[in-house]
Amino acid sequence: MATEKHYSEMNENELRSEIGVLMEKARKAEQMGMISEYAVHQRKAVLVQSYLVDPETIVPGEIYRIEGDTGVFFQVDYLKGLFAWGYRLGGEKAIEALPLAMLKDVKSGK
16 A cells, blocks of 8 residues: 655645646536535645745735635735735634635735
């Protein structure tokens, strides 16, 4: 039996391959109407994508767009692992953590 690698041990090509596998599983689950399974694969893919994000590009105190949540912005307070902790602007200012891959730079439009 082959032992599975942790995502933290994978190189960029292996991570990209895993993202492709997860997105394909999500697509199939969606086609079969298994919405909760679709959501699990989508979230897992976002976490794997976070391993490809350089944490140095996420600056505490800065504001970022949230991928998949049009018109919503997130102010980062601090980073811990693959997550940025902060709060959504215009909301209740409840602290929450978002995977790094969900944050997109407002200034460059990326």
